[in-house]
Amino acid sequence: MTSSPVQAGARPDAMVVDDMNPDTGTSQLWGLAAEFSTPAAIMEAAKKVHAAGYRWWDCHTPFPVHGLDFAMGIKYTILPIIVFFGGLTGTCLAVLLQVFTNSLELNIWAIVPVVGYQFEVSGKPLISLPAFIPVIFEVTVLFSALTTAGGMLLLNKLPCLYHPVLKSPKLKRATDDRFYLVIETRDPKFVRPQTEELLGSLDPDSIIELEA
Amino acid sequence: MTTLPVDNTTVDKTTGRAPLVLQHTSFDTVTSEICRVNEAKKPPMAWYVTMAISSALAMMLGALIGYLIITGVGVWGNNNPVMWGFPIVNFVFWVGIGHAGTLISAILFLFRQKWRTSINRFAEAMTIFAVICAGTFPGIHIGRVWLAYWLFPIPNQMSMWPQFRSPLLWDVFAVGTYFTVSLVFWYIGMVPDLATLRDRATNKIKAVSYGIFALGWRGSMRHWHRYERAYLLLAALATPLVLSVHSVVSFDFAVAQLPGWHTTIFPPYFVAGAIFSGFAMVLTLAIPARELWGLKNFITLRHMENMAKIILLTGTMVGYAYAMEFFMAWYSGEVYEQFAFINRAFGQYAWAYWIMVSCNVITPQIFWFKWCRRNIWVLFFASLLVNIGMWFERFVIAITSLANDFLPSSWGWFEPTWVDILTFLGSFGLFMTLFLLFIRFLPILAIAEIKGVMPEADPHAGHGHDHEEVKS
Numbered sequence: 001m002t003s004s005p006v007q008a009g010a011r012p013d014a015m016v017v018d019d020m021n022p023d024t025g026t027s028q029l030w031g032l033a034a035e036f037s038t039p040a041a042i043m044e045a046a047k048k049v050h051a052a053g054y055r056w057w058d059c060h061t062p063f064p065v066h067g068l069d070f071a072m073g074i075k076y077t078i079l080p081i082i083v084f085f086g087g088l089t090g091t092c093l094a095v096l097l098q099v100f101t102n103s104l105e106l107n108i109w110a111i112v113p114v115v116g117y118q119f120e121v122s123g124k125p126l127i128s129l130p131a132f133i134p135v136i137f138e139v140t141v142l143f144s145a146l147t148t149a150g151g152m153l154l155l156n157k158l159p160c161l162y163h164p165v166l167k168s169p170k171l172k173r174a175t176d177d178r179f180y181l182v183i184e185t186r187d188p189k190f191v192r193p194q195t196e197e198l199l200g201s202l203d204p205d206s207i208i209e210l211e212a
Numbered sequence: 213m214t215t216l217p218v219d220n221t222t223v224d225k226t227t228g229r230a231p232l233v234l235q236h237t238s239f240d241t242v243t244s245e246i247c248r249v250n251e252a253k254k255p256p257m258a259w260y261v262t263m264a265i266s267s268a269l270a271m272m273l274g275a276l277i278g279y280l281i282i283t284g285v286g287v288w289g290n291n292n293p294v295m296w297g298f299p300i301v302n303f304v305f306w307v308g309i310g311h312a313g314t315l316i317s318a319i320l321f322l323f324r325q326k327w328r329t330s331i332n333r334f335a336e337a338m339t340i341f342a343v344i345c346a347g348t349f350p351g352i353h354i355g356r357v358w359l360a361y362w363l364f365p366i367p368n369q370m371s372m373w374p375q376f377r378s379p380l381l382w383d384v385f386a387v388g389t390y391f392t393v394s395l396v397f398w399y400i401g402m403v404p405d406l407a408t409l410r411d412r413a414t415n416k417i418k419a420v421s422y423g424i425f426a427l428g429w430r431g432s433m434r435h436w437h438r439y440e441r442a443y444l445l446l447a448a449l450a451t452p453l454v455l456s457v458h459s460v461v462s463f464d465f466a467v468a469q470l471p472g473w474h475t476t477i478f479p480p481y482f483v484a485g486a487i488f489s490g491f492a493m494v495l496t497l498a499i500p501a502r503e504l505w506g507l508k509n510f511i512t513l514r515h516m517e518n519m520a521k522i523i524l525l526t527g528t529m530v531g532y533a534y535a536m537e538f539f540m541a542w543y544s545g546e547v548y549e550q551f552a553f554i555n556r557a558f559g560q561y562a563w564a565y566w567i568m569v570s571c572n573v574i575t576p577q578i579f580w581f582k583w584c585r586r587n588i589w590v591l592f593f594a595s596l597l598v599n600i601g602m603w604f605e606r607f608v609i610a611i612t613s614l615a616n617d618f619l620p621s622s623w624g625w626f627e628p629t630w631v632d633i634l635t636f637l638g639s640f641g642l643f644m645t646l647f648l649l650f651i652r653f654l655p656i657l658a659i660a661e662i663k664g665v666m667p668e669a670d671p672h673a674g675h676g677h678d679h680e681e682v683k684s
Contacts, residue, residue, distance in 0.1 A: 039669055040671045042671075058433060060433070061433060062239060062431060062660060063660040063661070063669060064433070064439070065669070066664075066671060072433060074433070074437050077438045079442060080445060097365060101365055101374070102373065117371060117372050121375065121378075124377050131377040134386065134463070135381070135385045138389040138453075139385065141449050141452070141453045144449050145396055148445045149396045149400050152438050152441070153427065155438050156435045156439070158427045158428055158429065166428060174411075174430065175404065175410075175429075176239065176411065177240040
């Protein structure tokens with residue numbers, strides 16, 4: 001969708017419509033952002049946009065607004081399940097590592113042949129599970145924590161150093177004190193006048209156009 | 213827009229808690245006041261002075277390590293029978309310091325103690341730098357430092373593997389995991405604040421460097437949802453981890469047969485001591501930092517008072533452990549154990565024992581009084597005394613038991629050399645250098661989290677009249 005002079009919405013008094021890039025025609029509209037100044041306002045707005053049936057939309061806030069995720073209809077993340085399997089991998093790996101290195105004698109074919117190191121010490125059995133517990137625990141925690149951090153970033157598709165929201169200097173205050181509700185043009189329900197009218201009806205401080 | 217009144221009380225009222233942020237009622241002023249620390253053209257003069265001293269000490273540490281590697285561990289006071297001299301004492305001391313950071317960031321998070329938000333960031337930074345200092349000591353204590361990789365299970369041409377039934381190897385895994393997880397927790401917590409600094413950057417270099425580490429964070433609620441889940445999971449993982457780390461450190465002693473070491477009270481006693489010393493270090497660092505960078509609106513007297521209460525609690529727990537060790541020595545009827553404790557209190561290292569008791573057991577008792585909990589100078593000096601006392605605790609445990617064990621014929625006497633003492637001082641230099649760099653370049657307080665605990669952040673608070681005002 002090429003950019004065009006912004007049409008006044010249903011409530012022009014409530015809207016401060018920003019101008020487009022001066023070199024019009026070259027930039028592509030990516031989405032529309034409505035700016036709010038309180039958590040309460042964006043909460044109300046999010047409920048309405050969710051009720052209107054939009055799917056490709058998001059809120060950008062300086063801190064996690066309590067309950068906004070569920071007001072937006074965001075499904076509970078599968079992260080804990082991924083982390084469980086990450087931790088389980090750690091547990092298994094730690095058990096295998098210790099049992100193999102301290103007791104087994106297997107000639108595994110490798111460039112450097114690796115075999116277990118059977119070392120009798122103070123009459124302890126070679127496979128001494130109680131003594132293996134601390135390392136099993138630590139490796140489980142290590143794998144779980146790395147899976148948590150990595151999984152969160154992966155699910156969030158981060159790092160993402162280029163994004164239309166980051167591109168717009170007008171949305172910089174999303175990490176300071178402003179709350180933005182962004183509807184993307186790729187949403188099947190996105191129709192310029194209607195979407196703009198919906199955003200205008202949410203009583204925003206301003207409506208901002210985002211270019212791709 | 214905001215209509216909530218300013219509330220500057222720092223004493224908990226009968227009707228509710230004191231506010232966590234003073235003066236500010238808007239998010240924007242919170243952001244600018246915290247970012248001012250990083251955005252100021254020049255840090256305060258005190259920063260340069262401390263940086264000069266601590267970087268000099270850190271360089272001295274490097275030189276001394278070089279001297280040690282070239283000459284050998286004979287430059288230390290370690291001898292037979294006191295094989296574990298300063299390096300292990302310092303290792304346990306620094307690991308202990310680290311524990312308060314994780315307690316604040318993880319355990320207090322799970323307990324929903326919202327006051328943690330003002331102090332968690334730099335307490336976590338303190339954890340990481342303390343663990344770096346801690347890791348240095350066993351690393352150089354092994355003698356042939358170029359073989360330090362033997363600590364890790366790496367396939368090698370000798371077909372040798374680490375001994376997994378030894379607590380010393382558990383320690384490698386515990387401290388390694390602790391450092392990695394603390395670093396991940398600290399960094400993940402910092403991502404939104406790095407994005408704030410990126411968006412406020414006034415020049416390209418700042419924008420790009422903060423931008424890379426902010427990973428393109430854009431405050432998306434869909435991201436926040438997973439982020440909050442991840443943060444909770446990390447807190448839930450770090451909580452048992454922090455308890456396990458100092459327990460494993462105490463196993464280094466408790467699994468040995470030596471009188472004074474071979475006790476089951478060690479894990480909980482070490483963990484309480486670690487939290488005790490760590491909170492003292494948080495106070496030691498927080499008090500000058502909040503004065504110099506004007507962070508008193510965020511680190512309020514209420515925060516100070518809460519920390520003093522935790523120091524009182526954990527100090528008393530440590531005192532209980534000291535008493536219980538004596539009781540068990542007597543109750544066990546074990547002569548070697550009884551001797552070990554009488555020797556600690558009245559033997560050749562009695563001075564160290566009484567420094568420990570007066571700093572760790574008696575000093576924190578002043579925090580029963582509200583005046584002491586709310587007086588900055590009292591807090592600062594008490595925190596210094598606790599730091600000193602906790603170092604001596606590790607000295608007493610490690611040295612006295614080794615110097616006087618079962619057979620009088622094998623008894624010895626430990627005396628630190630100048631290299632020992634200066635290496636320990638140098639580790640403070642390394643710690644402070646890293647900490648000062650952190651204050652200068654990274655968000656010192658958790659900006660996003662602080663905004664989240666302000667009453668203005670509640671989507672239901674002040675909503676009604678806010679909009680009525682706009683409409684009228």
